[in-house]
Amino acid sequence: MSELNSKVDVSIAGTGSYVPERVLTNDELASMVDTSNEWILTRTGIRERHIAAEGEYTSHMASHAARRALEQAGMQASEIELIIVATITPDTPTPATACHVQQQIGANRAVAFDISAACSGFLYAMKIAKRLISDGAFQNALIIGAEKLSTVTNWQDRTTCVLFGDGAGAAVLRRSQPGEGAIVATEMGTDGNLTHLLEIAGGGSACPITAANVHENLATLSMQGKEVFKHAVTRMKEAAEKVIERAGWKPEEIACVIPHQANLRIIDAIADRLAVPNDRVFVNLDKYGNTSAAAVAIALDEANRKGAFHRGDRIVLVVFGAGLTWAAAAIRW
Ligand code: ACO
Numbered sequence: 023m024s025e026l027n028s029k030v031d032v033s034i035a036g037t038g039s040y041v042p043e044r045v046l047t048n049d050e051l052a053s054m055v056d057t058s059n060e061w062i063l064t065r066t067g068i069r070e071r072h073i074a075a076e077g078e079y080t081s082h083m084a085s086h087a088a089r090r091a092l093e094q095a096g097m098q099a100s101e102i103e104l105i106i107v108a109t110i111t112p113d114t115p116t117p118a119t120a121c122h123v124q125q126q127i128g129a130n131r132a133v134a135f136d137i138s139a140a141c142s143g144f145l146y147a148m149k150i151a152k153r154l155i156s157d158g159a160f161q162n163a164l165i166i167g168a169e170k171l172s173t174v175t176n177w178q179d180r181t182t183c184v185l186f187g188d189g190a191g192a193a194v195l196r197r198s199q200p201g202e203g204a205i206v207a208t209e210m211g212t213d214g215n216l217t218h219l220l221e222i223a224g225g226g227s228a229c230p231i232t233a234a235n236v237h238e239n240l241a242t243l244s245m246q247g248k249e250v251f252k253h254a255v256t257r258m259k260e261a262a263e264k265v266i267e268r269a270g271w272k273p274e275e276i277a278c279v280i281p282h283q284a285n286l287r288i289i290d291a292i293a294d295r296l297a298v299p300n301d302r303v304f305v306n307l308d309k310y311g312n313t314s315a316a317a318v319a320i321a322l323d324e325a326n327r328k329g330a331f332h333r334g335d336r337i338v339l340v341v342f343g344a345g346l347t348w349a350a351a352a353i354r355w
Contacts, residue, residue, distance in 0.1 A: 030156040031198035032205050034353065035097070038090025039323035040083050041072040041189040041310060048184070055180040062184045067286025071187025071311035073172045079113045081122035083190035084168035087319070088127050091164065095194040099127040102194075104163035105134040106151055108143025108315040110222070110344070111170045112136055123166065132164070140220070141282050141343025142210070143167055143315035144191065145351055148339075149208045151195050162196035167315035174222055176242035185284070186243070187311035191319020203334065203354040207268035209261045210349045216253065220245045220344040254288050254342040259295045261350035262340040266296075269336070269352040273297045277335035277355075280325055282342050283307035283317040292340070304330055314343065331355050 047070045048059035062068055074083065084107055092099055107120040120134035139146040144167035151163035168190035177183050198204050224240025225231050231241055258281060266273065279298050281289050283306060293303045304325040313320060318341050331337050333355055340350040 030158070032152045032155045032195055033198040033202040034193050034205070035196050035202070036091045036093070036095025036194040037192065037323035037326045038087045038092070038094060039189065039191040039320040040086035040090065041320070042074040042078055042083065044073045044075065045070050046073050051184055054177060055183060057180045057184055065287070066185060067305070067307055068184065068311045069308045072189055074170045074188040080109055080111050080168045080170045080190070081113045081119045081126060083170070083188065084119060084123045084166045084192065085126040087168065087190040087192040087323075088123060088164055088166055091192040091194045091323070092127070095196075097162070097194060099129040100131060102129040102132045102162060102164050103160040104151060104154060105129060105132045106147040106163065106165050107136045108139060108147045108165070108167045109136060109169055110138055110140050110314060111174055119168065129164065139315070139343065139347045140345055141284065141312070141314045141317060142341045142345065142347035142349045143343070144319045145208070145339060145341050145349035146210060146347070148193070148195070148205065148351055149210055149349070152205050152208065155195060155197060162194065164192060164194055166190060166192040167317070167319040169314045169316045171243070171314055174242050176239045176244070179242070181247060182243055182245055185312050187313050189310055189313040189316045189320050191316050191321070191323050193319065193322065201333070205351055205353050207265040207352040208350065209264045211257065211261065211347070213346045216346045219249050219253070219346065251285065251288060253346055254284065255291045255295070257346070257348040258282070258288070258292050258340045258342050258350070261348050262292065262296055262338055265350045265352035266338060271336055271352065275336055276302065276338055278302055278304055278325055278331045278337045280304045280318060280321045280337065280339045282340065283310065283321055284312045284342070
């Protein structure tokens with residue numbers, strides 16, 4: 023799905039993120055399953071991840087990130103008109119986690135709903151919010167990627183449990199004000215033929231968790247890692263190229279690429295194929311692992327606060343996840 027030109031520019035006015043306090047290191051994982059720090063580090067680039075406390079829900083992490091984004095934007099929660107939370111680990115199947123966030127931060131005027139697009143969710147939310155703002159339906163929006171993946175991780179499966187972590191990232195979008203940048207181009211894609219490569223098979227209407235199957239680990243993530251890896255490289259490269267071309271940019275003009283944080287080898291492969299130098303590609307998966315919808319949002323916030331790009335710079339976000347889904351955005355900061 024491609025971007026059509028719209029007259030009203032939409033900018034990112036503020037970003038925020040949050041990760042829980044508890045750090046789970048590779049060495050600790052090695053005492054839980056048959057793995058090692060060396061295997062995890064060389065195959066993925068991950069050193070540690072953060073794990074939410076028992077009473078800490080996805081909405082709580084989302085609300086922390088949201089408050090930080092609002093603060094940076096210089097806006098009150100009461101001004102927000104739309105909240106979209108991208109998550110595959112909502113507090114409850116219904117109501118939406120976005121409704122809890124609305125209540126927790128006091129965004130009483132906001133329309134609030136969730137979307138489910140796995141690791142691609144934050145950029146799906148960005149596209150939806152951008153369009154709703156540029157169409158005039160809303161003045162602004164709070165978009166959030168938030169996950170408590172520790173609740174859908176099979177802690178006995180070494181092929182997946184070393185990969186994931188918990189956290190949240192948020193951004194405030196609004197009609198561009200003088201001197202602000204714009205979301206210049208976006209791209210989204212889905213291939214529903216490949217749903218089986220990465221899924222949580224149970225817990226939905228297809229396979230409810232019952233007393234009979236409760237021990238089968240059906241409500242946890244399973245993945246055919248090698249296959250997912252190949253598709254991730256191809257789809258992210260294509261999506262990034264499309265938004266760069268649509269924006270009319272050259273790769274050497276891009277100040278920062280912020281990819282989905284799943285595997286350093288995937289990120290390196292994409293940087294090579296896009297001909298963007300590695301030092302312009304933002305990586306923080308060593309600290310957080312793969313936090314699905316939160317990953318690119320946390321990375322955007324960290325890159326922003328670290329000064330990895332400045333007002334007027336050209337940046338590209340690109341993601342990939344279960345579905346299979348993928349998306350990219352070209353942003354003039
Ligand atoms: N520790 C030690 N050995 C392990 C571990 C582990 N944690 N996990 C797997 N192995 C073993 C395997 O059993 C296999 O052993 P064998 O050769 O004796 O059979 C060997 O290591 C190699 O396993 P592979 O699966 O081939 O390893 P690979 O190099 O492909 O790395 C990984 C696996 C990290 C999962 C990689 O395939 C990957 O990152 N895939 C993409 C993940 C991704 O991008 N997901 C995106 C979206 S996630 C979302 O939407 C929620």
